Amino acid sequence: MRGLRIFLIIVVVLGGIFVAVDRIAVNVAENKAAEKIKSSQGLNSTPDVSIKGFPFLTQVLGSELDEVDVKLSGITASAEGRSVQLTEVRAELMNVKIDSSFSSAVAASATGSARISYADLTKSAPKGATVSYAGAERAAKGQVKVTGSISDLLAGSGVSVPESLKALPPLTTYSTVKLEGGDHVKLHADALPALVESRLRKVVDYDLKLDGLPSSIKLDRTTAVEDGIEFSGTGTDVSLAG
Known part of the structure; x- marks a missing residue:
């Protein structure tokens, strides 16, 4: 019985460590992806990137992310020299194929939206x-x-x-x-x-x-x-x- 309790404790501890490592990894990946999108798309501000699905590390091993949500700010609209801000621009990308360095990412499908007041x-x-x-x-x-x-x-x-x-x-x-x-x-x-x-x-x-x-x-x-x-x-x- 004592051995079983020790085993269960070890499983819980390792599970907690895995979750913590997984969340750290996804945060690093989100920041890296945000900077990549900003530079590759020529944006004025860094987008907010959220990688969905758990665990993240197994998705990376499979080179495909279930869903990536991107929220952009600083997008403008202009007419006859007048410029205004769009309220928000969002993109939801599904089944995103990636490489190990996140230098390439292609979504099988995506929905995009924008709003102006x-x-x-x-x-x-x-x-x-x-x-x-x-x-x-x-x-x-x-x-x-x-x-x-x-x-x-x-x-x-x-x-x-x-x-x-x-x-x-x-x-x-x-x-x-x-x-x-x-x-x-x-x-x-x-x-x-x-x-x-x-x-x-x-x-x-x-x-x-x-x-x-x-x-x-x-x-x-x-x-x-x-x-x-x-x-x-x-x-x-x-x-x-x-």
């Missing part, structure tokens, strides 16, 4: 425009609400505004948000006042470029929610580093 969309919008939630029905169509003074919008873009236009009521329109090429967001107003449509459309319709997105994230869907616009996409054979 209406406040930041307004910062990127033409001067005088406010972008906001359009309500559940229009949001389901991928639309946002755009409001502003017509004379302010035209004047902000350098258009000379005659006195007759200054008396026009404030603009309220709905713009459809679309993604092109994985990094370009396009806003297109569905309807504008006929009197100034040609001039106003050049102002209200604009493109927003998502700068600094890692090449492993290819976004192709948009969803309008109450606190902003969410972008998402999937991929296969996605490079995590290198």
Whole structure:
């Protein structure tokens, strides 16, 4: 009996040591992977990398990680020289093949997402425009609400505004948000006042470029929610580093 107790104690102690070593190893690997992603993707800040699954060491021995989650900050969007921060960018990578030095990592499949708030969309919008939630029905169509003074919008873009236009009521329109090429967001107003449509459309319709997105994230869907616009996409054979 005494021998059995000693054996069980040894097993517990060794198990604890293994868990501790495993967690240390995964922390070192996460930091190394984060630095590799930062340098290989040309990011301004170090991403937050989380390697899922236990034990980690057996995954390394098999040269494949079950799941790697990456959270990025410092990603920007720009339009006509205006630059704003995206709220967050995330990537979930599954079945990641690695080499012993983590210099190469390729995920069999991945999902990516990004979000930008209406406040930041307004910062990127033409001067005088406010972008906001359009309500559940229009949001389901991928639309946002755009409001502003017509004379302010035209004047902000350098258009000379005659006195007759200054008396026009404030603009309220709905713009459809679309993604092109994985990094370009396009806003297109569905309807504008006929009197100034040609001039106003050049102002209200604009493109927003998502700068600094890692090449492993290819976004192709948009969803309008109450606190902003969410972008998402999937991929296969996605490079995590290198």
